[in-house]
Amino acid sequence: MADMNGGDFDVIVVGAGLAGLTAADWLIQRWPSSPARRILIIEGQDRVGGRVMTEERADGVDLGAAYVGTQQNYTQLYMKRFGIGTINSNLPRHGWHVFQYAEKNEEPYYFAKKSFAPRPSALAVAPGPDHELPRPGALALAAGPDYKRITETIAELEFMIASVRCHVETPWNGPFRELDAMSVEDWIQARIPEHALYARELFRVGVRSALSVEPRELSMLYLLYYCATAGGFVNLMAVGGGADSFRVKGGASKLARCLEEAIRDSSRPDGVSCVLRQMQRVVRIEQPSSTTDKATVEASSENSKVRFTARHVIVAMSPPLSANIQYQPSLPEQRVGLAENMTMGATIKAFAVYSKPWWKQRSPKNHVGGYSGYTLSARGPISWTMDNSWEDNTEKEVHCLMAFIVGDQARRLSGSDPDDRKSAILKHLVELFGGAEEAKEYQAYYERVWPTDPWSRGCPAAVFGPGKFIKYGPALREPCGRIHWAGSEAATDWVGGYMNGAIQSGIRAADAVMAEIAREEAPPKG
Structure with a gap:
């Protein structure tokens, strides 16, 4: 050489x-x-x-980072500079969303976006006029079981996040330092009683979906900081008006x-x-x-x-x-420890393109009207799905469902045979949409297995586990x-x-x- x-x-x-x-x-x-x-x-x-x-063959398929939030000013500034357009995220105002429990004997919970007020968000904090949720939405189902427990927990989170936000440059020197030793899973179990199954699983799915790690792998203080940089827990989890408001056209x-x-x-x-x-x-x-x-x-x-x-x-x-x-x-020892003690998120993104939006034409059992395409699962392998349809360069609509497989499930499937992995993902899509065999009748299928990518070793980012943020966090930006x-x-x-x-x-x-x-x-x- x-x-x-x-x-x-x-x-x-x-x-x-x-x-x-x-x-x-x-x-x-x-x-x-x-x-x-x-x-x-x-x-x-x-x-x-x-x-x-x-994806080179489909410009509506972003295998990595995809979404832009309404408060993400740096991204929007550069998009404006280059004249890049946007596509609104597809969380329809009509159609049934699905929450699937971890246990198979639990029936899925269906919730209708059409009964909610505008401007969706992941977890609503309080009921609005006429018993509507002012910011319902994407992860969230706060109008469902354990509503009071969920809103109380969110209020507590938002209070802590607001305090951490005052120390966003040096959160390791701010309040709630003791929570660095606690995992998010420990915090969920300490704050939400076992009988509030829906609330527990909702928060687990929310954290898992946002950071692509398991709640046990994440420092509670780091979660508060992560949310503080995004303007709050609700803002982080939101689709409309929050983190995932729109996509980049092209x-x-x-x-x-x-x-x-x-x-x-x-x-x-x-x-x-x-x-x-x-x-x-x-x-x-x-x-x-x-x-x-x-x-x-x-x-x-x-x-x-x-x-x-x-x-x-x-x-x-x-x-x-x-x-x-x-x-x-x-x-320096602290910087070496930082690199050794952060965990990369594990994500597989999968996309199935169809000849028609069959999910809109299929109704959940004992319900009237079609699915929205938005689902959450505490069971897996898929953690959440969303309608990812877009118009191609001929203005023809491309009908597409996107599936996120994250955390332990992504690590497990990363080593699978590609055909076996695709079969497992499509099988779960069938299950999420009430036995819809149409999920297997795709025209095109794309996926990206980020944990096996040697240039990233995961996606979306590296995070701190319990007890690591205070010790190694100061080295993040220190030259x-x-x-x-x-x-x-x-x-x-x-x-x-x-x-x-x-x-x-x-x-x-x-x-x-x-x-x-x-x-x-x-x-x-x-």
Whole structure:
């Protein structure tokens, strides 16, 4: 394998996901044209986007990040800049939603969106006028069994989240520190009595669906922080008016591609220029012992090793993946522990395309009217489904159901034979929709098994288990010498897996680098 000198740069960005692309773009847009600056992005894959990935054969199928919330301002700003349109999330005002209990002897609970007031949300906090829920919706069924218990629990959660939000930059120094040692599952069992089965299972499904880990794997303090960055528990779980309000028209990868094109088009050889090198994996970052020397970044491809130098490096990837890089000297103990002690969410996204929306034409047993396509299951393997239909470029509607398999079920099915996995998912769709064999009569089927993807090892993001957040959380954004960190886990605005968080983290890292270089170049005082 040949060793090569790849050149000298002001900044090297490791990773061309949304965080890395945004960091490079922000540097190009914000740095003055003089003196000349050189930026390099190194990406191991043959595509940009990271955990943003649209199916090439169907632009309405986002295999990775897909949704944009009404309060996700960073994402919306970039979409507006590139003239990217939106598709409203399909949570119809008519049709039956389904909640499936974990135990097979429990009958499914059906709830009708048409009886709710506008602006859906995942878990309503209080009844509105005429006994309607002002923000019903997506995960939620708060009008069903255990209604009082659910609303009381949500009110308690929202109070704690509001307190944590006041310390969103340093939640490990804020209130409720003692809850870091408690798992979300422990908290559910302590707060919700065993006889309130629906309430318990609803919260488990909600947490599992949002973060793609089991409640036992998640620090309760980290859940409060996660919700605080999203504006609250209800806001996080919401479809309309919350986290999943709409999708990107043409697929979420369009945003990554537009950023890539903007970086190429904005580069100025005599000003700020940027180079993107793909199919090269960064294997080593060496920091100098002298404060005046530069860092060395070593990247490996199939036939060669290339060494680059830079004043600063932005590592834009999840903490567990950043541990695949060798650092010399070793990173501080807290940063090493961070990478070793965060758990990647486990997600399989599956899509079935049909010739017609058969679920709208089929009624649940003893009910009038069709299904909405929205289901929740505490049993699995599917955790939740949603109508993912869209209009193609000929304005023809494509009828599609999306299924999320997460947590333990995703890990279990990740190692299965692809045909066996598809059969298990379709079998569960049949069951969720009251024995509808039409679920098996698909025209096209797409899936992404994120736990087996070597470039991500999971999706949507890495999270903290019990007892880990206070100990290792402070290392999320803390620079290590000339190395700065980006990625949705390092955000404070829609953290962990949201495109908005990835974009914000890239901007923060770029600002920090520009400030450091300005300090280094400042004339000596006196």
